[in-house]
Amino acid sequence: MSRRRATTLLLLATVFAPCLAHAYAGPGAGFAVLSSFWAIFVAFLYSFYALVTWPFRQLFRLIRRRNAYGKAVFQRAVILGFDGMDPELAERFMSEGRLPNLSKLREKGTFSKLRTTFPAISPVAWSTFMTGVNPGKHNIYDFLARDTNNYLPFLSSAEIKGPKRHIKVGKYSIPFGKTEIKGMRKSTPFWHWLGKAGIFSSVIRVPVTFPPEKFDGVLLSGMCVPDLKGSQGTFCLCTTKASGDKFREGGVRVPIERKNGVYQSYVPGPDSPLAQKAGEELRLAYEIRPDKAAQNARITVGSEKFTLKVGEYSEWIPIEFKAGLGFNAHGICRFYLKEISPELEVYVTPVNIDPGHPDLPISHPVTYSIYLAKLNGAFATLGLAEDTWALNEHVLDDDAFLAQAYGNHEDREKMLFDALDKTRQGLCTCVFDTTDRVQHMFWRYLEADHPAAREVPQSQRKEVIQDLYQRMDNLIGRVMQKIDENTLLMVISDHGFKSFARCMNLNAWLHQNGYLALKAGKTESGDWFEDVDWSRTRAYTMGLNGLYLNIKGREKQGIVDPAEAVALKSEIKQKLTGLVDPTNGAVGVTGVFITGNVYRGPYTDNAPDLLVGYGAGYRASWDSVMGKVTALIFEDNVKAWSGDHCVDPRLVPGVLFSSHKFIEDTPAIVDVAPTILKLFGLALPSHFDGKPWDLAPQALSSKIPAATAAT
């Protein structure tokens, strides 16, 4: 008898021969049987409950609201948000025949520019999209807002406060109570109105939805979700290279040290919740064993071990920072082996909140992010998940950045298609950030003489943005295959894009024109107005487009009499509008807008006093955004971040594509919420600023155009 046959017989005999032992074959079998039985049992219970209670719940809904879809024109609305998709580029690529699916939507339905918000910044525009109101009613004017007590910035969308009470025990300060997360965006997203009418929504990664709010549907928070450190994304470069340089923003440098023949480094984590002094950082040590011959390295992080080739990313690695006394923080990050020789360098993404084990709520209900993580694996949860800072700082190269961005994009696609499968009726909306981040970082290759790409020969420039638009078109094609004539498909963007070739330091202009004063002997100021003399300063700027007056009684060291504010605003507006860049004669500022004339609503007091609309090719300088005053007003932008939209909003409308034709000459992003409510047959709240669009008569009977397979 051959050995194989004998083994088979022995196995069969072991399994089937009558004996006492076949009743139980160890913990493995026990667990397998118990787990699978448990899964089936729980699923059965859930399903049974859902099945038995479904008629009653439907009846209840019917009594309460009558038929939720009774007046709906469509059974389902699918809104794809392509952050930053530009109508001019879309039109150009469509005319070149590169975007067949968008072209079909244009033919059968709608293609139009979509007026954006003032300013044309994502958190502002998407807040308007979801609430149907102008920023004066939703309170989001920029990523940052300023504290009038100290002129320092804070995140405009959410405020996170640790527990108030602490008890000191030895070296620990033990927190009691919950972390408080307060959403700063006001007004009600339109999916809440849908939910109240019994219409279910799946909302994925729409910006400024952190912290998530309760409503009838599922939601995964998007832009403005912090990383585990509480920042908007802090990457880490672990390196053997000695350097005293600090990254301008967005990253830290961590040494790799060799101990006992093994390279060791660490991932910086959040501050310890038990530390008596603030700023005591938790760290997670890890080991690197490089193999120069094989050009790879074996990395050990906690119980996770993996090998990376040079230029390769790991999967999302779960990590745990232990503070002691059972206080742990759970995160995920990816490792990228940047270089192995002569220096050893490992890039680590910002530590994202673990969606499968969220320490902060990032979805509604909380189980939704867990569900998505279990279904498709871990995914980026950070609001600004694509690490643009790392590319700006040359920590990542173009390919590494794109690999990261498209990795996130693929995860998002999986979420979208799952939501489409699960949301057969109601609203399904998903925002893709890739369009924004890739255009920001690769606009330099669209222009022959962009300062950020002068060194790169034309032959080495990849057609990254063209490829991006084609990918998005391909996605639309696949979505179109999933929908029928009872579904409205809308593709929108919050703004378009323009080149960012020249920086303008508005604080420098204010300084040189006598509106901002520096301390005696200073000709420049450090970050956040370090050397500004507030007692002689009448105006200042921070953030991307806002300009503030230093008003007495509002700002702590204000000097401008409120009665003089109107005149001062007009004066600055007049002087700034049409400002010419002396280097090339181009107009750097095409419009200045007094916010009192632009915004209406209860939160207008929190708005900047003026909005500066930069001309095409211009944007607030990196220094100006951070409250720095430099000697030069205009300078070249040589960073990879080479395209932008924080310009005059009239220059950067977004796009509107739809599967059914709307009759509207000048649609705006503020109109989307009322349009959706109207299409579902709901009354519009009186505070809405947007106006619903009408469907063309033929739209109601039209069919979805067949999707074109991706090429």
Place this chain on the structure above:
Amino acid sequence: MSPLLVVVALSVVVGFVMVVLFGYTSDQKAIARAKDELKAHLLAVRLYRDQLDVVMGSYGKVLRGTGRYLKLAFKPLLYVIIPITILIVQLDRSLGLKALAVDTPFLLTVRANSPDAMNNISIDLPSEIKADAPPVHVAAENEVVWRLLASKQGSYEVKILADGQSASKTVRISSALARLSPVRLRDHFWERMFLSGEPALPANAGIESISVDYPERNIALGIAGYEMNWIWLFFILSMIAGFVFKELLGIQI
């Protein structure tokens, strides 16, 4: 040694070894993935409870996912089953049965391979064991049954003579844990493997089997007089140990 302690110690060791063995022989990533998908479909039932088609679809996916999970667990289970089955068989000889007690009657049954052989069977007892009653012939089964009584602890060989050939059977008289073989068989390879702890009977002995009715053992738990079959206790304790070790070692089961 106390049988309870033996079972506890064995359960911990087996729990550890089996979890490690399972970890090495299974596709850990695939098992983790399958379990995650199962959990996802369970959560979907909860998240989309008002959408009956989604609920039913998810339930179907739970069933399919369970099948996939069991399929993934099957290969490592095969590796685990062989050693643990052999181990349990061996342990059952010590923990599943009690050795015979002094001055307590027990039965010794000899099954012959033919009625003629049955009529010619006789027994040769050691001096410490005596027949307590005349043998009983069960013609329908070709069996002869003796009721015996031991006067002293020890391991004894009882000789059976049939058609001029002889065979023996070990009989253990003891109050301690002892490795017992309840039956000695001729041929029946698999049955011998799982039930007997003695060599096969000679082919020409005319005897099919010789068995001794050792009493079953229950393990005293020391809690309100509860007793339990050792396999159940082993099942529960090794599961607990396995659960602890799987968590500590990060092994997916």
